Amino acid sequence: MSEDSNSEAKRRGPDGLRAADRAMALLFALAVHPSGLSLADLARETGMTLTTVHRMVGTLRAQRLTRETTNGRQALGPGTLILARGFLGGLDFRVEALPVLVELREATDEACHLGTLANPHIVYVDKLDSTRTVGVVTRIGATAPAVTTSIGRAILAYSQSSTVEAVIESTRTQLGFTVDEAALLRELESVRHLGYSRDLGESEPSVTSLGAPVFDESAHVIAAISLSVPTERFDGSRSEELGRLVRISADRISMALGYAPELSANEAANVAGAAGKK
Numbered sequence: 001m002s003e004d005s006n007s008e009a010k011r012r013g014p015d016g017l018r019a020a021d022r023a024m025a026l027l028f029a030l031a032v033h034p035s036g037l038s039l040a041d042l043a044r045e046t047g048m049t050l051t052t053v054h055r056m057v058g059t060l061r062a063q064r065l066t067r068e069t070t071n072g073r074q075a076l077g078p079g080t081l082i083l084a085r086g087f088l089g090g091l092d093f094r095v096e097a098l099p100v101l102v103e104l105r106e107a108t109d110e111a112c113h114l115g116t117l118a119n120p121h122i123v124y125v126d127k128l129d130s131t132r133t134v135g136v137v138t139r140i141g142a143t144a145p146a147v148t149t150s151i152g153r154a155i156l157a158y159s160q161s162s163t164v165e166a167v168i169e170s171t172r173t174q175l176g177f178t179v180d181e182a183a184l185l186r187e188l189e190s191v192r193h194l195g196y197s198r199d200l201g202e203s204e205p206s207v208t209s210l211g212a213p214v215f216d217e218s219a220h221v222i223a224a225i226s227l228s229v230p231t232e233r234f235d236g237s238r239s240e241e242l243g244r245l246v247r248i249s250a251d252r253i254s255m256a257l258g259y260a261p262e263l264s265a266n267e268a269a270n271v272a273g274a275a276g277k278k
Contacts, residue, residue, distance in 0.1 A: 022048060022056055027065065027076070036073030084217075084258075093214065093223060094126050096256040101128050104227065104249045108242065111136040111228045114214075115151040117159075118143065120170035122152040125223070136207050136228040147171055147179050150199040150211030154224035154250075156184075157191035158213050164188070196243035197224075201231050208234040210243045212250035217258030225250050 029045040030037065037045065043053045057074055060066040064079035094114065101112045105128045114126040121143035130136060146152030146167050156164050168179045191197040197211040211226035227246050251261070 019056075022046070022052065023060060026053065026056055026060065027080070030066065030074065030076045034075065036069045036071075036075035038073055042074060093216075093253070093257055097126065097214070097223075097225065097253045100249050100252050100256075101126065101225065104225070104245065105131065107245065108227060111138070113138065113151060113209075113226045113228060114223060115149075115226070116223045117146055117152065117155045117163075117167075119163075120146055120167050120174055122146045122149055122155070122224075124151075136209075136230060138228075144203050145171060145175055147184055148199060148203040150197040150209040150226045150228075151224040153187060153191055153197035153199070154211040154213045154226075155221050157188040157197065158215070158221040194243060195247045198239070198243070199226075206231050210239070210246050212243075212247040213254075214250050215254040215257070215259040217260075219259060222257075225253065 025046045025048070026042060029042060033041075033045075039050060039053050039057065042048075042057070043050045046053070048056070057066055061068070061077065064077045066074055067077040069075050097114050101114060105112045109131045111130045112128045113124050115122040115124045117123075122145075124138055124140055124142050124144075127138055127140055144152070146156060152167075156167060164185075168181055168184065171177065171179050187197075195212065199207070199209045199211070201208055203209075207228055208231045209226045209228040211224050213221045214223040214225060216222045225246065227242060254261075
């Protein structure tokens with residue numbers, strides 16, 4: 001075997017994999033600390049030796065994945081922005097949501113929906129029907145009042161107050177009914193407290209649904225998902241269990257879209273530490 005072949009084999013072998021793991025550990029650690037870290041702090045965060053950190057940072061800097069700040073700290077470099085743009089440019093929230101909705105339906109055997117806000121309505125942009133003989137029937141492109149649906153309430157709970165006010169006003173002028181603003185605001189506060197929204201037959205008496213918001217990479221709410229069950233079959237004792245399942249599913253979609261909740265900082269730190277010790 002030639003010397004070049006041996007070098008290639010080494011790069012692809014365990015040593016090469018460990019180097020990639022360490023590089024990722026450093027990038028994750030810096031992502032958690034946008035203002036940067038000293039080399040010593042990076043070593044502590046990742047569990048690597050100072051010598052290893054110094055060498056790896058040099059390699060990453062050569063690819064513009066890290067940079068040195070004016071105060072001598074190491075921070076993410078402009079190369080990561082190119083990667084981020086490539087990632088975000090390839091995203092379609094319907095595409096990212098579909099496999100999660102499939103899993104949610106398989107876990108519950110009930111109808112699942114993805115919807116967005118179109119003041120004063122929500123619009124269903126995707127759906128999976130129940131696998132049961134009797135289920136909730138909807139169609140893609142159908143609309144419903146945002147203030148009474150679980151999808152609408154999940155979105156409004158994390159929208160700016162001006163958006164909520166505009167929906168309340170449009171509901172009055174376009175749909176012809178008055179919203180009890182105080183009651184709606186209490187319901188939206190409940191959504192934020194529980195982590196999921198509820199429509200207990202208010203939009204359609206025969207349907208009970210639970211919803212949760214979907215966020216983009218900028219932490220803006222862009223959609224919501226819901227689990228819809230015929231009211232006659234809905235088991236109220238499972239509301240919390242099903243609501244949590246819907247919220248976890250929505251969070252998975254959000255994270256696939258680049259959303260990084262506060263919890264992910266700890267997860268990133270754990271990943272960094274684990275990878276650095278390999």
